[in-house]
Amino acid sequence: MAVTITDIARRSGVAKSTVSRVLNRKTTAVAVSDTTRRLVEKVAHDLNYRPSFSARALNSGKTRTLGLVCGDFQSPYVSEMVAAEMVAAEARGYHVLVSVTQWNPEKELQCLEMLLERRVEGILMLTDVVRPGNEYYEYFKKERFPVVLQECDYSDVSTLTHDCQAGFDEAVAHLKARGHRGVGFVRQEAKPTRDYKMIAFAQACQKHQVAAVTYDCGVTLDCGKEVGWRIARAANRPSALIVYSDYMATGVIYGLRKQGLSIPEDMAVIGMDGTQLGGVYYPPLTTIDVGITATGGAIVDLVLRQVEDRNRAPEQLVLPTRLLVRESA
Amino acid sequence: MAVTITDIARRSGVAKSTVSRVLNRKTTAVAVSDTTRRLVEKVAHDLNYRPSFSARALNSGKTRTLGLVCGDFQSPYVSEMVAAEMVAAEARGYHVLVSVTQWNPEKELQCLEMLLERRVEGILMLTDVVRPGNEYYEYFKKERFPVVLQECDYSDVSTLTHDCQAGFDEAVAHLKARGHRGVGFVRQEAKPTRDYKMIAFAQACQKHQVAAVTYDCGVTLDCGKEVGWRIARAANRPSALIVYSDYMATGVIYGLRKQGLSIPEDMAVIGMDGTQLGGVYYPPLTTIDVGITATGGAIVDLVLRQVEDRNRAPEQLVLPTRLLVRESA
């Protein structure tokens, strides 16, 4: 197999522990003679030695690794969020193990199992299978395992959500100011949790006195296309739409256009998430921005707080959203 | 720390080895009495036992893990490719450790180091820092370490490239058939390796007798926007463009439009990669498709072939490309 500390010890005629000492120069307490040090270092280098993560993890009980569970990478929201979280974790000296479930609940459990077996020190969940009653939820709760559920709001574990209300208020106000009297909301169908976006939408419409309609939509782009197509043909369709994600907004717009509508002339469309890709779409997407980079940083900070102090109480972090006006509405 | 096999042994009054036997029911050779089995299983379940990956890896010398190095996830090409590779690996019983370098050569080496320390059994490289002369290149070569370099063509290690020629030929022929007499190619600037796309483009233009121009472009979307903007204002610009990636094509189109051009009327644009997202762009992107899903599967198969037989000679796999006609050209 790979080169070990024992190989180095043998080759340089010293004990394993001496090699270990040299290789972890940190041990300032005990010193090593310059001669041995140089010798060992040379041998280690010549042999292409690389410490074994598993051996170290086993004996230290630490992995400096976080787990991240997501359904897939299709949507730019997810891939940008994953990237943001990886970068943030890296900056704090942690690695991230990404696990994709392909939206299969069974696989989701396998992913969690695998992360736990690898002894990740904390878990970030972008999917929502973990909820009260669920075996893992109870486990995390009981063990005070550092986990953060994104876009959920249970109180036994830490969560990070976005206050959509402000964003939706701004969005509806913006549409009203542009003369729209009715707004449609394309929501994600079959959400197992409370649909905060939906609620925020309804409240915003009520507050601003504009008529509200909602349309259900699946999670694939094809669903989005079909919904756009259906809305375009509907008898009395609204003149503006808010879609639950930038990704889905592109699908919906595709469907709308297939029916000959122009954006934003015939239909104003506002997305949600604030993905980078929304900015180069045509027309550039007006969107309810959740601040992906900031969110990624905040969630990593949050989980690391728990990692560093397992007795810390769970936190429910709520981040603001704001309307980012571009050209699609 | 976590529950161990020893805890279970103690709690159920049997030896560690018995517990291990029960937990790895595979050991058909030696049997365990039904009573002990049930007892141990119950205790393990009650205690929420989870085997330690590190301990197993240490003891077996296997991790069933592949490493994957990429610059970032910004471009849909990368995120779709990473997803495809993860899914393919998963299907073959391997996990993928993703490591992002943020295009920083120094970090790239750290990523490799980290993957090697974790004893991944093979590495997939989407970036191109590993090349002859490079310390890691020599290491991989010498150790016959299972590694696949994507879009590079050295012969000491396995590589996977795409035969762009067919795709470019089709693309140029398509443009010519639509009446374009000159075609521009937006290439990635400062490629440290031979630029195959560039070469294929030049050949295709020569073959089809159309005038060729090339434009250099950085890797960020902003670079793409600026190049589009510059091309739009150029005195005698071509009427059609091929861009080195779908992602960058969206940036270029953005710039073109800022100058008032319509796509494809004022400028036909062909992207490259065949990303899913290109299909919902507006207008849907005509693109030179590399077949991301198939590529992901092929590359995982390739690296696993090497994993299973370290003495296997490196392979240079070349996959076909084809033109996917949509609406942008």
Next chain:
DNA sequence: TTGTAAGCGTTATCAT
């Protein structure tokens, strides 16, 4: 300054 030995959680090889 350096060596010896125990232990981290598993599995595998012997015994019993």
Next chain:
DNA sequence: ATGATAACGCTTACAA
């Protein structure tokens, strides 16, 4: 059918 023990690669007391 089950138990004891060594080994995997490393770190860390403790001795020398």
